[in-house]
Amino acid sequence: MSSSNFIDYVKICSRSGAGGAGSMHFRREKYVDKGGPDGGNGGRGGHVILRGNAQLWTLLHLKYKKHVIAEPGNPGEGAKRTGAQGKDMILEVPLGTIARDAETGQLKAEITEDGQEIILTPGGRGGLGNDHFKTSTNQAPDYAQPGEPGREEWVILELKVLADVGLVGFPNAGKSTLLSVLSAAKPEIADYPFTTLTPNLGVIAYRDFKSFVMADIPGIIEGAAEGRGLGIRFLRHIERNSILLFLIPADSANIQKEYQILLGELEKYNPQMLDKKRLLAISKSDMLDAELEEALRKELPKEVETIFISSVSGKNIDALKDMLWKALNG
Structure with a gap:
């Protein structure tokens, strides 16, 4: 669309x-x-x-x-x-x-x-x-x-888009790619900021014919709650999601800082957003060796469950589905 x-x-x-x-x-x-x-x-x-x-x-x-x-x-x-x-x-x-x-x-x-x-x-x-x-x-x-x-x-x-899981992240975090890998959704993906200009919905097939819905929300930038970038136009769609899946790429300069900025934008828009369940996925982690991944783990926020994934190699994609299903039904 x-x-x-x-x-x-x-x-x-x-x-x-x-x-x-x-x-x-x-x-x-x-x-x-x-x-x-x-x-x-x-x-x-x-x-x-x-x-x-x-x-x-x-x-x-x-x-x-x-x-x-x-x-x-x-x-x-x-x-x-x-x-x-x-x-x-x-x-x-x-x-x-x-x-x-x-x-x-x-x-x-x-x-x-x-x-x-x-x-x-x-x-x-x-x-x-x-x-x-x-x-x-x-x-x-x-x-x-x-x-x-x-x-x-x-x-x-x-x-306000109805979905079980909302993907939250900066532009180019890999949200559209992840949604296309997890579901049959085919969002337009290109190599520039704000690739996603509209929320994309995908139905994620799970075990025993179960499923849940995930929404790829356009990227948040610092100041979105004040209307910068695509602003609050798309923040409203996150209000309806049961779970927020934060997606931050492994090559981010500072994962902890990026996570806090995203949290801050959600809180400024609506403080009740912070009451939702949150999970953190580190995307593009196929480029990390075991030693570098272990070093990154020490810098991650302790209060949120985290998983390292790769949409390209398929690393931990099934484990991510398990994690989301457990959080939705826990």
Whole structure:
């Protein structure tokens, strides 16, 4: 998926339908003397509804749909007939989509399951017809309720990729290569910073037909939490991952420092990120001999479980899968 097709943030105007007016009607039939009130209720206005769709990975289809409008309800009719309900407007969105009020930032909805439906903007209620108001003391009410107006609001839809494991690292740490080796994902890989401009998802096959999902998040640079580089646009995707797999190449000038910078960026963006399980993989370790690898181990952060891997030679790739599975199910 090219970066131009990956849209993870849209702002829309959501307008629900107005409710139909209740009917003010009296029964008029031949041979029926003094027919009573029989005005029906108005129909409900259409809702604007979010529906989860596991086949969608982007909000691209909503990028140019600025105004989303549901139908109004029909008015009630005589013979106690209720007006037809306004047609709902259903917006299909990827799993991991959240909706916020554009003015207050308040969370309105969160879609995490396929087929899940949440009313984003409710339609107006239909008005009651005059049949509803008849009583023993008021047998001919000559009034009915108007329909409730629909609502109009600006809403921000934001996608946070759902994955079990999020790959965290600087540009060129080897995340895309690792994902392509672990799964059937085929991210575009080239030899320049920010190769990955969109999150790539891969399903990792494990033993006994088990599997888990890994997301290759675009590289973090120092200052990302303040918006440098690709900034916080992609940091939000890491929020949803159960486990964070930090990937640092063996030829890094200072692995410990690089790890602390990555941690710092996550903490500045959202301190709760540090509550997630963390693992550290040292990539490109096929270039190390046993003596150099042992020397590097002494410099590694002690608080995180570490493994030396190589996507090129396949070194410890199966062991990494075991480690991830154990952390996911531990």
